[in-house]
Amino acid sequence: MAKTIVPIGPYHPLQEEPEFFKLTVEGERVVAIDVHVGYNHRGIEKISEMKTFDQSVYTVERICGICSTSHPFACVQAVEDIILMEVPDRAKYIRTIIAEGERIHSHLLWLGLAGHFLGYNTVFMWAWKLREEILDVMEILSGNRNNYAMFTPGGVRRDIKAEDIPVVLKKVDSILPTLDMLKKAVMDDPVLHARTKGVGILTRDEAISFSALGPTARASGVAKDVRKDAPYAAYDQVDWKMIVTQNGDVFDKLAIRVLETFESVKIMKYCLTHLPGGEIKERIKNIPPGEGIGTHEAPRGEVFHYVRSDGTNRPVRHKIRAPTYMNLPTYKATIIGETISDATIILAAIDPCYCCTERLAVRDMKGKKLFNGEDLVRLSQEKTMQLKKKMGF
């Protein structure tokens, strides 16, 4: 059968970010996929190196609006790892509260979009309406709906006031009935079952070999969560469950996100009621030379930050790896052989975040040629040779 190429993007109504999918189809079946990214590349790693350690936290906040806690979280942990310091308990709890609030709003956001992609706009409207309540909570806690700017190396910037806690708890409680209804509506809906069950399956072996992360991996039966595997902040002091399902299809990815929302509500409520007293921030005098890593389980999977310091007040290298970077190649396993009508939801199922992913893009002035890894190695070797010559080695 003749092959046809279906281009999607870079500007298309499917996702709010620009990215380009090249789907090769035979009849209705997808036989190959190619993903082009780079429409979001802003050179954040480089910008971060121009800023001081304090400022770079707010820089990485702007990597992605939905993960605007995840990146700062990993970044401050990397900086703290250089100094080998412990942050005060109160700061740990506040960090956990903010991170879980973000997870709730991110999962609801995805759920709404998934409903929208399936042509089920009721779910879209319900989920986003519910999300507003959580954004209100975040506004009370941090002063902003997104880009919370709560994190700083050594602790947090804003305290949670005692009089805010009952208000927040009441708000969080008030979303539970609606969330429950939404869960039932999603999990028992025959239309959603028909559209998502057995679609875009990622098997356990594939998930492991692609190094999938976050809900994408957990839906395929890989129990992987930084919050459990290497607990940080207050996650080891709270009793919560890691949700793992076995089928790896779109429905499981959907179910995981819905169920995780309940766990996040649980963690948030526990932290709010057991908030310890004390300082919220420890002053950092100077940052010694050295390197540090920080990880955080973002709503989409593990975020990884690496920061190197040379003893000045700026990082000399700041490397970021976002979860979508690892989850993106799983398309190769999930979308091939499916019909083009299911492609939208499969492409959306990993909850891709391209702003997070696009760390490196090199091209010539016409925007055509992309260097691959080997070219970069070769270029850096050439550069080293040149430098050696210059310096007379």
Next chain:
Amino acid sequence: MSLKLTALLKSPWVFHLSTGSCNNCDIEIIDCLTPRFDIERFGMLLAGSIKHADVLLVTGSANRKCIPRIKRVYEQMPKPCFVVAIGECALSRGMFIHSYNCPVPIDHILPVDAYIPGCPPKPEAIIAGAVKLIEKVKNGTAKKAKNEK
């Protein structure tokens, strides 16, 4: 006001163009469509294709890979049309001003009619901006606006 403009203002359909933003501005735009803010009150609807749109909402700090595509999208838009820049990134590139990949702000690429500042602007601000633009066009002061203030 021409017939076309009258029809356009009755129900302006918007298309949203992300040019390397951090997603927050885009999400706040979509937030405007959801029940709490419900921008459909003003007849605004998110169009799936640029060829159906009257207003272009631009977010993000226009990176080098996007710039030719932004121009192409704008060319495909039926005229008359309006361009609204949303967020600090689109206005002035905000904190990406020193980036090697964001050479110019949006208004060097497209003729921008309204600017909505904020990082990200709240949905209320986006709605207020949209309403102001409509009012301005209705009063025929849209072009003069820049000189007045």
